[in-house]
Amino acid sequence: MKTTSLFPVTLYLFLLTACSSPQGILVEAESFSEKGGWVVDPQFVEQMGSPYLMAHGMGIPVEDARTSIEVEESGRYHLWVRSMNWAPGPWEAPGQFLMKINDQLFNHSLGTQTGWGWEKVGEIDLDAGRQELVLQDQTGFNARCDAIWMSLSTKNPPDDPLELELFRNNLKQSSLSVASDQNFDLVVVGGGIAGCAAAMAAAEQGLQVALIHDRPVLGGNASSEIRVHTLGIYGKFERILKKLDTEHYPNGSPEAFSDEEKRQRNMEGQANLHLFLNWRAFDTETKGNRITAVNARHTESGEEIRFTAPLFVDCTGDGWIGYWSGAAYFYGRESADTYQEGWDQYGEIWSPESADQAVMGASVLWRSCQNDSAYQFPEVPWALEVAKNYAADKGTWNWEFISLDYHQIDDAEAIRDHLLMAIFGSFYNQKLKPGKENLKLEWVSYLLGKRESRRLEGDYIYTFNDARENRPFPDSVVVEIREIDVHYPQNLLDESKPDFLSEAMYFKAGRYYIPYRSLYSKDIENLFMAGRCFSCSHIGLGGPRVMRTTGQMGAAVGIAASLCKKHQVNPRAIAEEYLSEYWELILSQQ
């Protein structure tokens, strides 16, 4: 049974609401004790510095978020809020909010400054003692608040990202105890289907496994928060994957909840498996070519845990564990000549003559429904810049923003926001049509469903030709029959098309195989990877990127990890020395 560290979290929620220092009080918005209708968004920590609170109301202002802090010193406090206008332009900022302290409402609208930065709220005289802070959403359109700074000094808090990190760390050090250490046989980072399968397979084999995931629910793209159905076959891992996968409901369907319940129940009931939900890894420690620890932080309380283990699995999708540890990785499209992946059928858009940074994009799924009565939707001039005159009442897989100008990791927040503009604008246009008076936005995800980003390099780089030639391997632990499916933006061939819609190219390859050697890092000797960050080319990813296939990868590395423990060896040795025993174990667990 899992042993999530609930006690310290609760404790820290109280203690960490504010980090005090002689300079002032820093309140991290994500640690507010009552979040009202605001949601915690931890997706972009590496880019903007912290999880934040967001008012994702789909056009209807959400309930207030509130928390209490302890002020030690009376005086006149200067207040700042770190926020951003996420759709700057010649219109009112879409996401605006107000701040209130005790009974004093500051009428200065926040969320109006381009790019993340501190906005001055005002000044207030406070006595020592307990004070209540409140965030009031004004618009319902994704206002965001990262932190509040209250200081007796008039000096602005730093905007420069590095200075801000130092500023934060200094304040936290004065408020937090040292991170606790927890030791496991295997640490899996990322709770998508691949990560769940890796953790479950290893735990079944008796390993003590930690699964670190930055959301409250498991499943990643298959979760109720993103709602992509799982595709692909089960291979040798049907028993495990059926505990985790989804039915083939339409993408975006609330049927995702029932599959999520199943997944959550199965994972929580698994012996030896320790779930760390709402924990986000932020760093690794290495010694030579080995990872010795992964550091993770609670997405709300800020508490830190240092996870130590002899083996790690990177299921983060973005390959963060490998990246932080210095593992070799790929990003972008290889030239057709790199691995001879050209295909005349689609030529340049399939595999370009020269390499570039274009990769498949991320999606934000959404849906609408018929309300019983008329449903008003606000004017969204800021959204029409993206949506233009496109009208829609739902968005599925092909709502995908692909652009050479946007990096899937560095620009992830801008990509998400671009898709939100596309959605709100297209829905607004749909509402203008006759007979759509009752049409209501039912659900819009605020989490990106990513397809492709960093791919870590393993001993074997899986490519299109492995699928095209149906190449078998002695270590073919993953098998798939799904067509290879690579996307490109519709406006690449016709500029008049919306930039947020994609088109798919399909190659029917028949049965193809992925070797175990693509599932561990070539240079970080105790690192496995499973999921979209496995070792492959851009086109190679096109087939096995779906979740039953990535689940196969996860289960395969979970089982391999148990042999690593048994023989006290690294992942590579399983391919080189223990392959027959590995196969026996895989076949016997079915």
Next chain:
Amino acid sequence: MKYRLLIGLLVLPFTLVAQSPEEHLQGVPGNFLQSVQLKSIGTFSGPVKESSFQIQLLSTLDGHPLAYKASIQSPVCSDTLCQIVSCDLFWDLAGYYQGFRVEAGKALTKFDHWPFSEADYEKLHRLLQDEFSLLKQKNLNDLIDHEQKRKSQKYDAVTGATALEIQNSVVPGALFSSYTLWHLANGEAKSVIVKYSESHLPPELFHQMLQSEDPHYQLFALKQFETEDYSKNWPFCLKLLAGSTPLIKQYLLKSLPAELWQDENRQQQLASLLPALDSGSKTLLLIHLQDLQKPAKAALEEIAWHLDLLSRNQLITYLGLLKTRFPRKLPASLVEQLERQSRKTNYRYGNLIETFIRSKS
């Protein structure tokens, strides 16, 4: 000029011209097959097992290539019966489906043996033109998957969507004919044609393709370029950058030889096209300038006129370019342009420019 006219004929969209009451012609002019010569260039296979078809190059009597053609006699089978589809398929010189001809007396028929209506022929032509059709990923068996049908009762929206997908990709009542013809028109034939065209068509023809308005031909011609062809065809390259599709613009910007990027005049000419470029091409332009040791001042000034057309990332790249190019002090002309831009009402990234100017002063 002759080639230009010929190519013009090839790209006539949806041309439907006078034809005999029983003959059906889509996508190719009626007089297309008069006074031509045919030459076999290879074979390709279709989606039906062991079916193989000859491809012929159509040329004028004096040897100018026009298009490719294959005469199709293919069985089209459902789970209960087979019939023969008989027609001619045509491709342009770059291997893209162009049109079809159904001879008098050999009308295409639907599942229930009703002949195609004129609207059916027109729809078939449109479907065959869609090289990204969902039919690409379907096996013949997928179309008659009874399990899928059962599923549809359980998951309305799922199979409703699937049914809709197929409905939109086939002529109603002619599922299997549509499927077979789509795979013939958009399958292996393209590779055979491309290989032949690349090695056998006269170089002058590539030059004419470059001048055509058809992006397929433009890309095909560009793919044949040797390094020296870019400077020889520089005006056409600029024309493509100004007016073709994003795919062509990006391909061209990625392919331009390094020595052309070194030329300051050419840098300026490319930079002056910024307003005509798509987002990806703007990024590529800036990346190329970034790769130069010393990008031309005139090119950077050209871009400064259009800063409001740059995304945040692109603006940051551009300001980085200025910082590298002018490590000490910015030329007054650039400062003036930057200030003008940052002062524009509602310009969203004015703060980035102001910060940059401050850092340089």
